[in-house]
Amino acid sequence: MVLFSNLKFKSLTLEDINAILELDQACFGGLWTMEGYQRELDSPNSDLLGIFSPNSSSKLLGMGCFWSILDEAHITIVAVHPQYQRRSLGQALLYFLLQTAGDRGLERATLEVRASNLAAISLYQKFGFKTAGRRRRYYQDNGEDALILWLSDLQAPSFAEKSQHWRSMINSHLEKSTWDLLI
Secondary structure: OEEEOOEEEEEOOHHHHHHHHHHHHHHHOOOOOHHHHHHHHHOOOEEEEEEEOOOOOOOEEEEEEEEEEOOEEEEEEEEEOHHHOOOOHHHHHHHHHHHHHHHOOOOEEEEEEEOOOHHHHHHHHHOOOEEEEEEOOOOOOOOOOEEEEEEOOOOOHHHHHHHHHHHHHHHHHHHHOOOOEOO
16 A cells, blocks of 8 residues: 555455446446456456545545556556546556556556547656557447557566656656645
C-alpha cells in the first residue's frame, strides 16, 4: 500500500466489489460485470489496484488492472472517476501499475487504447509507450480502431531511473492538484 495525503493506493479485494462496480458504471457505463471483476480479483495473474480517499464522496477514485501474461503486463483498465479526472490521478495510477508489474518481474507492458482518446494516448506517451500497431474495429460499441501501445525494459536499470523521474513528476502534479505525495 502506498499513501498520498488523503490518498491510498492498494490492491483491490472482494470487499471493494461494490465500489469497483460503481466506478466501472461511472467511467464505462458497465464495461465488466460483477462476475468479471470477481474473476480478476481471484486470478493470481491479475492485479487490480485502486485509489481511495477518505475525503471523497466516491469511495474509489480510480482503478487500474493488468494481466501477467508470460513476461508482459497487459493493461486492461485505467479508470479515474469523472469527478476527479485532470488531477494527475491517472498518472499516479499508471505509475503504480508499472511499478507493480516491475515488482512482479515482468519485462514489458502493453495495452490497447481508442485511436480517438488523445488524452489517454498523451498520458501513455509521457511514460514512454510507443505505438506498435492498430487493431481495426476493435471496440464493439462503435467499431473504432484501437492503437496497440508497448513499453519495454521494465527490468532494465534505466527503468528505475525513469521510475524516479515519473514519481517526481507525479508528485509535482499532485501538489498542484492539492494532493501531496508522502514518502
